[in-house]
Structure formats: C-alpha cells, structure tokens
Amino acid sequence: MNDTPSSGAQPTVAEKVFTFVDERVGLKLLAAKMLNEAVPGGSRWAYVFGSILLFIFGMQALTGVLLMFYYVPTADHAYASTQFILHDVDYGWFLLSYHFWGSSAMVLCVFAHMSQVFLWGAYKKPRELIWLVGLLLFAIVMGFGFTGYLLPWDQRAYWATTVGVEIMDKMPVLGDFMARFLKGGATPGQMTLSRFFVIHVMVLPASLIALAGLHLFLFRCAGPAGPFRGTPTELKAKTDYFFPRQIWKDVVGMAVVFACISAMAFWEPVVLLEEATPDPGDYHPEPEWYFLFMFQHLRLKMFSGEFGQFLGSIGLPSALGIMLVLLPFFDRDSERNIFKRPLALIGWVVLTASILLFTVSAIINRDFLD
Amino acid sequence: MQPQLKSKVRCTDGEVGEVSKVIMDPLSHDVSHLVVSMNGEGERQVPMGAVLTVANDVVELRSSSSEILRLPPFMREDYVTLHEVEIPGLERHIHVTPGEVLVPFPELERNVKRRIFFAKLTYATGLFIGLPLVFPVMKFLMKPMYASLDNRWLKIGNTGKVKTDDVGVQFQYKRTVKEAYLPEAEIEKNVWLVKATSSVLEKVYQGKDMEFRDATGRAVWTNKKDMPYLAFSGKCPHLGCAFKWRKHKVLGQVFLCPCHLSIYDASGKVLDGPAPRPLDLLPIQVSANGDVQIIDMEFKAGTKSQTRIV
Numbered sequence: 179m180n181d182t183p184s185s186g187a188q189p190t191v192a193e194k195v196f197t198f199v200d201e202r203v204g205l206k207l208l209a210a211k212m213l214n215e216a217v218p219g220g221s222r223w224a225y226v227f228g229s230i231l232l233f234i235f236g237m238q239a240l241t242g243v244l245l246m247f248y249y250v251p252t253a254d255h256a257y258a259s260t261q262f263i264l265h266d267v268d269y270g271w272f273l274l275s276y277h278f279w280g281s282s283a284m285v286l287c288v289f290a291h292m293s294q295v296f297l298w299g300a301y302k303k304p305r306e307l308i309w310l311v312g313l314l315l316f317a318i319v320m321g322f323g324f325t326g327y328l329l330p331w332d333q334r335a336y337w338a339t340t341v342g343v344e345i346m347d348k349m350p351v352l353g354d355f356m357a358r359f360l361k362g363g364a365t366p367g368q369m370t371l372s373r374f375f376v377i378h379v380m381v382l383p384a385s386l387i388a389l390a391g392l393h394l395f396l397f398r399c400a401g402p403a404g405p406f407r408g409t410p411t412e413l414k415a416k417t418d419y420f421f422p423r424q425i426w427k428d429v430v431g432m433a434v435v436f437a438c439i440s441a442m443a444f445w446e447p448v449v450l451l452e453e454a455t456p457d458p459g460d461y462h463p464e465p466e467w468y469f470l471f472m473f474q475h476l477r478l479k480m481f482s483g484e485f486g487q488f489l490g491s492i493g494l495p496s497a498l499g500i501m502l503v504l505l506p507f508f509d510r511d512s513e514r515n516i517f518k519r520p521l522a523l524i525g526w527v528v529l530t531a532s533i534l535l536f537t538v539s540a541i542i543n544r545d546f547l548d
Numbered sequence: 549m550q551p552q553l554k555s556k557v558r559c560t561d562g563e564v565g566e567v568s569k570v571i572m573d574p575l576s577h578d579v580s581h582l583v584v585s586m587n588g589e590g591e592r593q594v595p596m597g598a599v600l601t602v603a604n605d606v607v608e609l610r611s612s613s614s615e616i617l618r619l620p621p622f623m624r625e626d627y628v629t630l631h632e633v634e635i636p637g638l639e640r641h642i643h644v645t646p647g648e649v650l651v652p653f654p655e656l657e658r659n660v661k662r663r664i665f666f667a668k669l670t671y672a673t674g675l676f677i678g679l680p681l682v683f684p685v686m687k688f689l690m691k692p693m694y695a696s697l698d699n700r701w702l703k704i705g706n707t708g709k710v711k712t713d714d715v716g717v718q719f720q721y722k723r724t725v726k727e728a729y730l731p732e733a734e735i736e737k738n739v740w741l742v743k744a745t746s747s748v749l750e751k752v753y754q755g756k757d758m759e760f761r762d763a764t765g766r767a768v769w770t771n772k773k774d775m776p777y778l779a780f781s782g783k784c785p786h787l788g789c790a791f792k793w794r795k796h797k798v799l800g801q802v803f804l805c806p807c808h809l810s811i812y813d814a815s816g817k818v819l820d821g822p823a824p825r826p827l828d829l830l831p832i833q834v835s836a837n838g839d840v841q842i843i844d845m846e847f848k849a850g851t852k853s854q855t856r857i858v
Binding site (some may be wrong): 207210211212214215216218253254337340341344345347348354355358359361362363364365367368369398399400401404410413414417419420455456457458462463464473476477478479481482483484486487488490491547 | 573574575576628631632633634635636637689690692693694695720725727728730733735736737738782786787788789790806807808809821822823824825846848849850851852857858
C-alpha cells in the first residue's frame, strides 16, 4: 500500500482524525476501491446519466425536506401552505420551483440513461439484473411524479390524480382495490392527500434509496459494459479508472443539470392554479408533460369503448413494460453494436418518435379546446 | 492452470528464480504477466506469451536466462494491489496463491444439523412475527376505502335557470362530506340539467321509467319517462374528468370532455371520442315551484356498465 513516508513533521489535527478513522474502517482502501474501477474503453460523456440521476435525487431529497418545513398535507391547508411557500417564505419560490423542474429533469435523465443502456446493449448478459432493478427505479421515478403533483392541491393536482387513479382502476382484478386504496375512499379527498403524501415522502424515497443501492451494487458486481466497438487490445489501451476522468465528466454533467434546473426555476417558477375542487370551472385538465403522450393517445378512436380503453391505458403500457422486463432474456445474442441490431434500433426510434409525436400533438391540441 | 506464486521459474538453460508477483488484465481477467525474482538480480516482468508450460510449482519459459535478464526491471509503482481496485468477480478468476488462508470453524459450529434447524427456526420466527401483522395492517390501511353509499336528496337550484330546450345547463351545488375524524366539510360539485324535448326523452328512456337501486338491490327512486328534466352527473364516464356544454363545428351543441375529447349529445349519447357509455343520469325530482333535487351519485368511469361508487 502507498502509505506516505513520514516526513518528520508533526501531523496536523485533520491528519490525526483521518488516521484515527482510517485505522478503524480502512478509509484509504475504501476510497481506492471506490475510485479505482476500470472503465473499459475509457471514460465517456455517454456514461454520465447514472451519476447525474443520483445527483438529481439528492437535490430532490434536499429541496423536498426543506419544503416540508412549511407544507401541510391536509385538504384545507395544502394549497394555502404551498402558496405561502411560493409567496411569503424567502426563496420558497426558488426551492419549490427547483423541486418541480428537478422532477422533469429526473424523467428526462431516466429516459437518457435507459436509452444509453439500451442502445449500447448494456442490459445483456451478465447485466440482466442491473436492467431489471433499473426498470423498478424507472417505475419509482414515475410514481414520484404522479404522487408529487397532487400535493399542492390545486386544480391540476386534483384532476391529474382523478384521471390517473381512474386509469389504475382499469387494471383487471386488482384495479378497483388499488384505486380505492390510493384514494382512501371512492373519491379524492383528505385521505387521498394523506396517502399520496406518505407515499411521496416516505415510501418511494426509501424504496428508491434501497433499489438504487442494489442497482449500484449489481453494477459493481458485473462491471461497466464499455463501448460496443473495438478489439480487446484497443479497449485495453483506452481503459482508465473511474477517477479522475469519468468522475470529472460526471461532475460537469451535474453542474450543467444544476444550472439548467436553476435557470428553469428562475425563469419559469411554479404558479399554482386555483384550489382543487371537484368542479373544474373553465380549467382544462391536463397532466404533467411527461404523462402527456399517455394522455393524448387515450384520445384516439382506437382506444374507445371499455376494451379499447383497457388496451390503451393498461394493456399497451403493461405490454411495453413486460417487453422491457423480458428483453435481456430474449435478446441473448451477444452482439452489442446497435447498428448490427436493426430491430432494437427501429424499436427505440419508433417508441421515442411516438412519445414525441403524442406529446407535441397534445400541446397543439390545447389551442383547439377553447 | 494459472501460474502460482513461489513457483520455480525455469528457462531453456536452467532455473532463473521464482514467481514473486502475478499481474492481471483488468478487462479479460486473465494473468497477463509474471514477475520473476531473479535470484538476487532484481525482478523482471515476463509476459505470459513467453511461458511454455505451467505445472504445479514450476513455470517453464521459452526463452533463455540471458534473454529474461535483458528484459527491463519490474516497476512496482506502475501497479496497484487487488485490494485497491474494483474488478468484478476477480476472486472467481484468480487462483495463483500457493495455498489458502484458513480460519478454524468454532467447536460449537460443527454440528451441521443444528445449523439448518436454526436457519429454519429463524424463518419460522420471522413468519411468526410477520404473518399476524398482515391482516391488521391491511385493515388499518383499508379503513376509509369502502364508505356506504349516500341516498340523500340534495337541492341544487331552480328550473327557472333553464331557458332553452335540449341545452345543457350547469348547476353547481355544495355537498357536505365527512372524512374520518375531520369536521364536516363542503365540496363544490356540479351536474348538468337538460330540459328535454320528447324526442330526446324517448332516446334516453326508450319508453321505460328508469329505476335506481342501491347496492342491496332495494329501489331508491324511479325517474318517470315523461318528466322533461334530465340530470347528468358532472363526471365524464370515460376517465372521470368534468365535461362542458360546447359548440362543435360539425356536431353543433354538444357535451364535450376536454380531457380525452369524448362528445355526447343532449341525451347523453356518445357521438364521438373514446367514452364507453352514455353520460350517467341521476335521480331527479322537480317540485311544483321548480326547485330541483337530485341524489348525488358517481359511477366508476371507463366501464360499459354502471358501477356506483358514491
């Protein structure tokens, strides 16, 4: 081990503390083990999304905890306390808006992260478990979004939840139970708010921390997949350790994301609609942008009627989910080059294009509603 | 077989030293080099390509001892130890130590049967703690889920507000709700009233009175087929949004839900969009002076048949 040779000078207090801890837990070894991870083929900007997601989650946790100092999760105070945060508490508007835009950034980065893994073929053997846990994490992130925007208790919150829970109700067998379980009754009210609050601030964060830990552990077990091109010799020549080049790229990525979220929070701070009521007045209910494509495709004629609706709201999304779960077990070809996997490439392009198409058409559709 | 530490190293012209270190390739997980301690003449790094055979405690090289001596000396500072680097699954791939490091099994731990018994006992205790909790926890969480249906009549306004036939008019009203221990609260709701002409009434009732029953099948109310006022629940039967009375370019005056664009005519019939069933009619009575009362019902959205939930 590379113990620094004694220089004869007296160690400073900081050095003494470090040595004290190091003797007991092996700090140096731990740090070396964390940082000296070979990245096959070298560091890349494409690999930054995992670290960025961890960073965004950390910031969401921090801003979330801060918001809870003022927020009151009751039907008669949630709206007023959120308005109080926005208008009266110093920098409340910024923290709340950061939390709001942070959730959008999280969804975008999850999409980027999953796309990178998919396109690089990094879900293939021996990394199937990392992929599966990743899918659970994806579901948790969407759950965060869904439970989060009920909390301000404004019209958007109320109606997005009403429709979202009705969609859940369409699940076979368990649907009715799940919908009532989430709502804590037949219609959204205080019980719904309490439940969503607990799920948003306790259940999901705990699950996310546990699963993200597992995700990282599994990642360390299997090691990074590396690029899909290049002979072993070429890869070896370019290989470096996680620290410093990859960490540097990750940190730059975090800084960029932080700057973007802050800028959005600054220029487009959260503005609440009117307080939630079961009577929307002139408000046209619409979910958050990352659920818009789902919202828009349910408008299609082909998803009309009881069966069509089941198909659109439960059938198709579940089928897609099941396909993603089974992907590493069916796609057993060891070829990872995306340009030699035409089906995968076409699948990704079609899915991404249709999400974009439906999102954009939902936005265009707004103009025709008034 | 992987070359082991401390193995003698033999060149074409005799023994030159022993294996003092082994160097791994972090990507392929194979041994890439041997470090040979040259009997007091320093260490040399020998690539595995130069190795002819590997036996239990001898490594034979293809080269002569002078060729090996000409190799550059081994540079320790270019390497880190296994403990300082993260290489997945390395322990499974590397078998280069000449023996194992062992720890004695405690005396009391040698009875294998008892270990299995205790493992099972641990699971059993876990179940003993966990299983009895399932039911209370579920009941705890389910407390507010199934409230009984409420068949009170609510006054929502006066028919004087309805000026034109076959046109949807929104009536807003307040309904008191009591959730859990909370004080009674009022929530705003709305229904749509239509004063229907006989053709629309015929479409709705098809010549029959409409009977409303509660969960037990007991009749609650009957809407008479010739009573001209229709009350539609404000909840869209597609996915539960709130619909409005709007002018449509092609279809004329219709009920339109802005969420998923379901369109209904004045009788509640689906004209276009994804809705699976017509708008939900509510029990209605109109007194002689025009006061309207309804029973506030909500039905599950998205199903072909009606399932009442409120």
